[in-house]
Amino acid sequence: xxxxxxxxxxxxxxxxxxxxxxxxxxxxxxxxxxxxxxxxxxxxxxxxxxxxxxxxxxxxxxxxxxxxxxxxxxxxxxxxxxxxxxxxxxxxxxxxxxxxxxxxxxxxxx
Amino acid sequence: xxxxxxxxxxxxxxxxxxxxxxxxxxxxxxxxxxxxxxxxxxxxxxxxxxxxxxxxxxxxxxxxxxxxxxxxxxxxxxxxxxxxxxxxxxxxxxxxxxxxxxxxxxxxxxxxxxxxx
Numbered sequence: 001x002x003x004x005x006x007x008x009x010x011x012x013x014x015x016x017x018x019x020x021x022x023x024x025x026x027x028x029x030x031x032x033x034x035x036x037x038x039x040x041x042x043x044x045x046x047x048x049x050x051x052x053x054x055x056x057x058x059x060x061x062x063x064x065x066x067x068x069x070x071x072x073x074x075x076x077x078x079x080x081x082x083x084x085x086x087x088x089x090x091x092x093x094x095x096x097x098x099x100x101x102x103x104x105x106x107x108x109x110x
Numbered sequence: 111x112x113x114x115x116x117x118x119x120x121x122x123x124x125x126x127x128x129x130x131x132x133x134x135x136x137x138x139x140x141x142x143x144x145x146x147x148x149x150x151x152x153x154x155x156x157x158x159x160x161x162x163x164x165x166x167x168x169x170x171x172x173x174x175x176x177x178x179x180x181x182x183x184x185x186x187x188x189x190x191x192x193x194x195x196x197x198x199x200x201x202x203x204x205x206x207x208x209x210x211x212x213x214x215x216x217x218x219x220x221x222x223x224x225x226x227x
Binding site (some may be wrong): 031033042089090100107 | 151154158201209
């Protein structure tokens with residue numbers, strides 16, 4: 001079945017450093033979504049990407065969808081302590097349920 | 111507009127007991143999804159329901175687990191004869207009817223954390 005892999009599993013950065021998490025799917029996706037989950041919290045939707053090669057920005061966050069629609073990345077510029085949490089990608093091939101990666105847990109040291 | 115409401119937030123059961131988790135979707139939403147999350151893991155899809163219909167239950171274990179979304183009232187995830195391996199956070203998510211199946215933003219509740227002793 002469809003698998004979604006995320007790397008790295010953990011990332012510790014100094015406040016102000018950049019952060020990137022990568023997501024790879026075993027199958028071509030129709031869309032990919034990103035969610036953020038704070039410690040002890042619930043997943044909160046960040047964005048959805050649909051088009052091949054799409055790039056979207058939200059303030060310090062940049063999301064990319066690969067040309068082959070099998071990979072994606074999330075880049076955070078100049079991390080802040082409020083960025084702490086686990087970032088999940090989730091993809092679907094159309095009529096299949098969203099498959100979540102295991103997430104990248106980001107720690108930011110002030 | 112209240113978000114997705116889940117209760118109980120925390121539930122402790124002994125092996126062999128039953129667990130019932132409830133989820134009320136956001137107002138105007140008619141699609142409900144249940145996901146399970148183990149510690150340090152991602153979310154695993156369990157079931158997708160609309161009112162009075164199970165649309166996709168491909169992620170549900172074949173035994174002991176069932177889900178419903180009646181015409182009136184919340185969606186319920188029921189786990190019979192719980193075992194220690196059922197300990198997890200169970201998240202419910204909803205989406206509006208205009209969204210296609212398995213597309214678009216999911217709005218998650220705060221989860222129900224089940225501990226089986």
